[in-house]
Amino acid sequence: MTTTSAAKPRTYTSNEPGNAEINCFFESQTSTWQYVISDPATLQAVLVDTVLDYDPAAGKVSTESADQLLAFIKKKNLKVLRILETHAHADHLTAAQYLKSKLPGDVPVCIGSRITQVQSNFAPVYGLEWSTFGETFDIFLKDDEEFPVGNLTCRVIHLPGHTPDHIGYAIGKAVFTGDSIFLPDVGSARVDFPGGDAKQLYASMNRLLSLPEDYKLFVGHDYPSCRNYNCVTTVGEQRKLNKHGKVGTTEEAFIHFRKQRDDTLGAPRLIHPSLQVNIRAGRLPPADTEGRVWMKIPVKYTSDVEFSEC
Structure with missing residues (x-):
């Protein structure tokens, strides 16, 4: 299998009015596609689903992937208007706050308004005080809300199922689907999260x-x-070829398949650090009195487990 270098984005353009220039960056450690979407006429842009690099074994956060986006933005002389999230990811940390700190202007971090459901589910799991969530995301987007990107229009689409807060973004004839659908030979995402x-x-x-x-x-x-890795397909291809949900697949068959499939899946490798950071819009957990930042990992054990002292 051939990998795609994040340093060399794939670019998609269209001569039809109302369509954006789309630059796609692949982050190989979490198999995530990040998007820089811009209006060629005004050079105004938005970012979708950015990645903050995290090495759990070393306990190290780094910014290589985000810095590649920043270098590209600078090279193209783009003005970023918004940093967009499709949902609270369980497989990678968002780079939203790092990018916000580096981009000129007070660029808002945006997510669907139902993120509060996810925050309320997971804040107690990680011992996060609800009072600390007052200033997490800057904009909570409503279903079918529209906002400009230069001369273009971006529309919010509620796409629940993988998570309750999940949304997509439609600009012209392009839709950024997050985890609501995958390429036809991959099919669909898991639904076994809260x-x-x-x-x-x-x-x-x-x-x-x-x-x-x-x-x-x-x-x-x-x-x-x-x-090879790819980031885009057409609606027509999905209708004919999506292995889990092509046209003709019944709701009953899909639900049965997902239940069977999800029962075999383990937790994502970065689920705990990802959720602790992502429900807070990319902010790391609060530092302790000595300035140290800790990721918490909940541990389950049965009451009959015995622990012996050394």
């Missing part, structure tokens, strides 16, 4: 498949087995 729901994911996938056939769907991750 608030996940297979019936809702089925409906979200069908909402995407109801778009015109030539619309492009840009995915949040790719996990290929016998091909």
Whole structure:
């Protein structure tokens, strides 16, 4: 299998009015696609699903992936208007706060308004005080809300199922789907996190498949087995080929498949550090009195487990 270098973005352009220039950056450690979406006429841009590098074995956070985005933005002379999240990721840390600190202007970090459900689910798990969530995200986006990106218009689409807060972003004939759908040979995302729901994911996938056939769907991750990494497909291709949800797949069959499949999956490798950071818009957990930052890992054990002293 051939990997794609994050240093060399894939670029998609269109001569049709209302469409953006789309630059796609692949982060190989978490198989995440990050997007820089810009209006060629005004050079105004937004970022989608950025990655903060994290090595759990070393306990090290670094900014190589985010710095590549910053270098690209500077080279292209883009003005970033917003940093957008599709949902609270459980597989990578967002670079939103780091990018906000480096970009000129007070660039808002945005997410769907239902993030509060996810925050309330996970704050107690990690011992985070609800009072610390007052200033996390800058903008909580509502369903079907629209905002300008230069001369272009970005529309928010609620796509629940993988998580309850999940949204996508439509600009022209491009839709940034996050984890609501994957490329046809990968299919669909898991729904076994708190608030996940297979019936809702089925409906979200069908909402995407109801778009015109030539619309492009840009995915949040790719996990290929016998091909190169890719980030985009068309609605027409998904209708015919999506291995879990192509046209003709019944809701009952999809729900049954996802239940069976999710029962075999282990937790994502970075789930605990990711959620602690991502429900706080990219902020690391609060430092202790000595300035040290700790990631918490909940441990479950049965009451009959015995611990002996050395």
